[in-house]
Amino acid sequence: MSRATAYRIGVDLGGTNIQAGVLDADGTLLHRDRCKTKAKHGAEAVLERIAGLVERLIVDAGIERGHVAAVGVGAPGAIDVERGVVVNAVNLRWTDLPVAARLADRLGLPVTLDNDVNVGAWGEHAAGAAKGHDDVLAVFVGTGIGGGLILNGRLYRGAHCTAGEIGHTILNADAPLGQRTLEDLASRSAIVRRLVQLIESNHPSDVAERVGGKWEKVRSRVLAEAAAAGDPLTLELLDDAAHYLGTALANAVTLLSIPCVVLGGGLVDALGEPWVERVRERYHTRVFPPSLGETSIVPGALGDDAGLIGAALLAGTTLTQSVGSGHHPPTPEKS
Amino acid sequence: MSRATAYRIGVDLGGTNIQAGVLDADGTLLHRDRCKTKAKHGAEAVLERIAGLVERLIVDAGIERGHVAAVGVGAPGAIDVERGVVVNAVNLRWTDLPVAARLADRLGLPVTLDNDVNVGAWGEHAAGAAKGHDDVLAVFVGTGIGGGLILNGRLYRGAHCTAGEIGHTILNADAPLGQRTLEDLASRSAIVRRLVQLIESNHPSDVAERVGGKWEKVRSRVLAEAAAAGDPLTLELLDDAAHYLGTALANAVTLLSIPCVVLGGGLVDALGEPWVERVRERYHTRVFPPSLGETSIVPGALGDDAGLIGAALLAGTTLTQSVGSGHHPPTPEKS
Numbered sequence: 294m295s296r297a298t299a300y301r302i303g304v305d306l307g308g309t310n311i312q313a314g315v316l317d318a319d320g321t322l323l324h325r326d327r328c329k330t331k332a333k334h335g336a337e338a339v340l341e342r343i344a345g346l347v348e349r350l351i352v353d354a355g356i357e358r359g360h361v362a363a364v365g366v367g368a369p370g371a372i373d374v375e376r377g378v379v380v381n382a383v384n385l386r387w388t389d390l391p392v393a394a395r396l397a398d399r400l401g402l403p404v405t406l407d408n409d410v411n412v413g414a415w416g417e418h419a420a421g422a423a424k425g426h427d428d429v430l431a432v433f434v435g436t437g438i439g440g441g442l443i444l445n446g447r448l449y450r451g452a453h454c455t456a457g458e459i460g461h462t463i464l465n466a467d468a469p470l471g472q473r474t475l476e477d478l479a480s481r482s483a484i485v486r487r488l489v490q491l492i493e494s495n496h497p498s499d500v501a502e503r504v505g506g507k508w509e510k511v512r513s514r515v516l517a518e519a520a521a522a523g524d525p526l527t528l529e530l531l532d533d534a535a536h537y538l539g540t541a542l543a544n545a546v547t548l549l550s551i552p553c554v555v556l557g558g559g560l561v562d563a564l565g566e567p568w569v570e571r572v573r574e575r576y577h578t579r580v581f582p583p584s585l586g587e588t589s590i591v592p593g594a595l596g597d598d599a600g601l602i603g604a605a606l607l608a609g610t611t612l613t614q615s616v617g618s619g620h621h622p623p624t625p626e627k628s
Numbered sequence: 629m630s631r632a633t634a635y636r637i638g639v640d641l642g643g644t645n646i647q648a649g650v651l652d653a654d655g656t657l658l659h660r661d662r663c664k665t666k667a668k669h670g671a672e673a674v675l676e677r678i679a680g681l682v683e684r685l686i687v688d689a690g691i692e693r694g695h696v697a698a699v700g701v702g703a704p705g706a707i708d709v710e711r712g713v714v715v716n717a718v719n720l721r722w723t724d725l726p727v728a729a730r731l732a733d734r735l736g737l738p739v740t741l742d743n744d745v746n747v748g749a750w751g752e753h754a755a756g757a758a759k760g761h762d763d764v765l766a767v768f769v770g771t772g773i774g775g776g777l778i779l780n781g782r783l784y785r786g787a788h789c790t791a792g793e794i795g796h797t798i799l800n801a802d803a804p805l806g807q808r809t810l811e812d813l814a815s816r817s818a819i820v821r822r823l824v825q826l827i828e829s830n831h832p833s834d835v836a837e838r839v840g841g842k843w844e845k846v847r848s849r850v851l852a853e854a855a856a857a858g859d860p861l862t863l864e865l866l867d868d869a870a871h872y873l874g875t876a877l878a879n880a881v882t883l884l885s886i887p888c889v890v891l892g893g894g895l896v897d898a899l900g901e902p903w904v905e906r907v908r909e910r911y912h913t914r915v916f917p918p919s920l921g922e923t924s925i926v927p928g929a930l931g932d933d934a935g936l937i938g939a940a941l942l943a944g945t946t947l948t949q950s951v952g953s954g955h956h957p958p959t960p961e962k963s
Contacts, residue, residue, distance in 0.1 A: 453922070462882050548880060548883070551787060
């Protein structure tokens with residue numbers, strides 16, 4: 294396609310916020326914007342908010358709609374990529390919603406849809422910390438833990454389009470339900486749950502003070518601040534989480550012989566390199582064979598933008614799979 | 629190539645036995661043979677035994693050497709597939725041995741080399757229980773536990789050529805060293821070790837009688853017989869092993885969204901469907917998302933022949949990678 298029609302728009306649809314950005318033909322992020330999701334207003338309202346955000350982006354970025362090659366959307370939950378349907382998204386309460394077709398009709402642009410974690414992984418692969426690597430595992434640690442796989446330079450979705458769910462792999466086979474999986478043991482929710490439990494049974498920690506006793510305020514930033522201030526309980530729980538995450542990464546790399554692992558998500562972004570180094574230490578003692586210690590484990594480079602950048606870049610590569618635009622999609626450009 | 633040059637020979641090199649077979653153009657096993665490895669006589673002697681076995685096969689199968697397109701060898705340990713080198717095989721005490729080149733020179737035929745578990749996985753994929761599936765995890769349970777991955781219809785070796793090492797994935801992150809990995813918990817060696825330990829601390833079992841107190845005689849067949857006779861201790865330990873194997877398969881399928889898992893190896897061959905059903909039960913309660921319960925978990929169809937059949941069929945597909953034959957290899961035929 295000509296460079297004039299080479300803009301791509303990426304949308305990262307989350308349970309709380311919708312983030313979107315415009316990329317030029319070189320993959321440079323020209324402009325970004327966001328709005329609240331307001332999922333409680335229903336699917337129609339959310340789709341309209343996405344469309345409105347895209348319209349606003351086009352205007353504010355000063356580009357013409359006819360020069361936009363594609364819109365890529367990353368959405369939470371189970372996605373049917375080929376049909377562009379959100380099959381099931383618990384936090385949005387969506388079931389079988391044909392998001393790509395609906396947005397394509399509304400916007401008059403080709404729209405592709407993929408899982409939010411997959412687009413984040415693609416972002417770090419195509420334009421972030423894993424650039425240049427054909428085989429990448431990206432793991433995002435926040436409220437939950439999700440993962441995406443790039444194998445042989447392509448997003449690997451697996452037969453049932455669910456690949457990458459490293460958060461649900463079991464690290465303590467004999468533990469009770471709720472204490473077995475990586476997500477049970479190393480997500481921010483798990484860390485905070487355990488922290489609150491321990492504080493309430495009188496283990497000393499300054500976290501209670503930091504949030505005025507309001508536990509819902511213990512976000513990644515608060516954990517990072519408590520750790521930086523040397524709060525022993527927070528440090529111990531973060532060490533435990535690094536132990537489990539390092540073990541889970543070792544398992545995945547042992548199985549897949551992957552040369553590059555990117556860690557992203559709210560908790561990693563807040564804790565940064567010191568915590569990633571803890572994860573690396575545990576990984577190194579547990580991966581097999583030991584030569585896989587060569588695998589690089591790096592923090593993501595795109596932070597919160599990984600999703601929208603990945604969604605836009607992935608839209609450029611999977612355009613032939615786009616649905617329902619009513620337009621004849623231009624030949625996709627390799628990103 | 630013409631059908632006249634379409635024979636392929638597969639060799640499965642083990643620590644105890646060398647097995648080999650001739651396949652015709654349709655992939656039918658025409659003739660098979662075996663001999664002892666006698667690794668203690670050194671690498672030169674073993675290579676000569678392999679070559680002798682191949683020569684004998686050609687004569688006994690009544691085919692002409694000029695009609696053999698390729699010889700595929702599966703060997704234990706770390707393999708450099710591109711160079712056809714056994715990098716390190718602990719049980720053979722081989723280091724950096726250029727097996728493919730040496731055999732190719734000796735036989736005057738193109739020779740390819742791959743890991744024994746990979747060729748077994750390829751056998752079940754191309755001609756066994758996973759035929760027709762493009763994405764397959766094959767797991768072989770015996771003295772140790774090895775695994776091979778077929779993704780998108782191709783053997784997936786990973787960046788460091790070590791992919792598939794499911795036996796070394798960790799299922800009890802907090803257990804002591806030696807009690808963490810799938811191999812620690814569900815291999816025949818692990819089961820027998822635990823069994824002996826328990827019998828020696830006076831847990832009742834008829835296994836001691838079956839082997840006249842000679843523990844080294846507790847092979848897979850003995851465990852299968854004790855289980856069939858209802859020996860409670862054997863049944864409990866096999867249930868434990870199924871629990872761990874089912875969990876490890878759930879982890880791998882959760883990560884990779886794989887539609888077909890083949891279970892092979894001495895222990896699975898001996899215990900058969902009843903034990904595989906136990907593995908399936910545990911798998912079903914632990915895979916995520918639950919829709920991956922659709923993944924079929926099946927016993928291998930080729931038994932002990934999986935390796936030699938896979939080595940022969942893989943040689944047919946990877947012939948362009950063959951080394952050192954001194955001949956111009958014919959165009960490979962897709963198997």
